[in-house]
Amino acid sequence: YRAKEGKDTYQFFSSDMDEHLFKRTILEGELRKALRQDQLQLFYQPKVDLRTGRITGVEALLRWFHPEFGMVPVGDFIPIAEETGLITQIGDWVLKTACAQNKKWQQQGFPPMRVAVNLSAKQFQQVDLVKTIVDVLERTKLDPQYLELEITETVAMNKADSVVDKLNNLKALGIQLAIDDFGTGYSSLSYLKKFPIDTLKIDRSFIRDISKDTDNEAIITTIITMAHHLKLNVIAEGVEENEHLCFLKQHDCDQIQGFLFSKPLSVADFEKAFQGLQEVAVGYQKDTES
Numbered sequence: 001y002r003a004k005e006g007k008d009t010y011q012f013f014s015s016d017m018d019e020h021l022f023k024r025t026i027l028e029g030e031l032r033k034a035l036r037q038d039q040l041q042l043f044y045q046p047k048v049d050l051r052t053g054r055i056t057g058v059e060a061l062l063r064w065f066h067p068e069f070g071m072v073p074v075g076d077f078i079p080i081a082e083e084t085g086l087i088t089q090i091g092d093w094v095l096k097t098a099c100a101q102n103k104k105w106q107q108q109g110f111p112p113m114r115v116a117v118n119l120s121a122k123q124f125q126q127v128d129l130v131k132t133i134v135d136v137l138e139r140t141k142l143d144p145q146y147l148e149l150e151i152t153e154t155v156a157m158n159k160a161d162s163v164v165d166k167l168n169n170l171k172a173l174g175i176q177l178a179i180d181d182f183g184t185g186y187s188s189l190s191y192l193k194k195f196p197i198d199t200l201k202i203d204r205s206f207i208r209d210i211s212k213d214t215d216n217e218a219i220i221t222t223i224i225t226m227a228h229h230l231k232l233n234v235i236a237e238g239v240e241e242n243e244h245l246c247f248l249k250q251h252d253c254d255q256i257q258g259f260l261f262s263k264p265l266s267v268a269d270f271e272k273a274f275q276g277l278q279e280v281a282v283g284y285q286k287d288t289e290s
């Protein structure tokens, strides 16, 4: 990172400087510009259905390429966007861009895929969230079944009553709903009955330790079993190793996402890689005969 100092000299921030101050003051201003100057981009990480061996969806992941700082990690600027309220504009841009891109892929002849968009707490609390989403779907002409929203347990647990209403309204539109980072919140499980959820995404922290930590393996298999009893889909995120994939296949996980299959890719890279990735995905297919 570099920050402006004096008139036109730049100085690199060293690690012992006040990082938070830097982030608040510099990044906030820069983030406003980023929206206007087209510095934001969405990358897309494919998800594979282990039963069909097909790419069934992609998760849209935000990237900020700053002309001087380079790529700013999403974990550094989303919290600031939330604090400053900029998340509303950024979130609207993400939704619109992801839906428009997915529609475009369908028109280009790619097999229909679902695009997943992450919603942060502030975005979810917006009173006009449902209206915003309806507008985006109408403008982009994307069929709602091809949009999925990922929310975390903590988001879901906020102000439980209005949350249920909002989720029901979204569900009624035909949108898919997923709980992201499942297993890392502090919430009770009772919301799983109240909320019209379609999918649980098992947090990466559990997947990472497959074959090293039997406790985590027990947690994973329990989540999968519970999800299936509740008639929910279950996807594992952060699948990096072949061992992870084998374990998840063996324990009947529905879908996987992670670096083993593909990193998040730019639109151009995703389009170039698609055929090859689809062939790899076929190899992941579960042997349902035996």
Ligand code: C2E
Binding pocket: 045, 060, 061, 062, 074, 075, 078, 094, 118, 119, 120, 150, 180, 181, 204, 237, 238, 239, 240, 257, 258, 259, 260, 264
């Ligand atoms: P998330 O929604 O849980 O997204 C998954 C994160 O894990 C992504 O990080 C992805 O690049 C990373 N990942 C995927 N596969 C692997 C793997 O095999 N190994 C490892 N080590 N990492 C993997 P990313 O893109 O840095 O995003 C981090 C978080 O930032 C996301 O977590 C999400 O909570 C948030 N985020 C990203 N894009 C958006 C957005 O458009 N809006 C909002 N509100 N939040 C976003």
Ligand code: MG
Binding pocket: 059, 118, 150, 180
């Ligand atoms: Mg996510």
Ligand code: MG
Binding pocket: 180, 181, 201, 203, 204, 237
């Ligand atoms: Mg996640």
Ligand code: MG
Binding pocket: 181, 203, 204
């Ligand atoms: Mg995560």
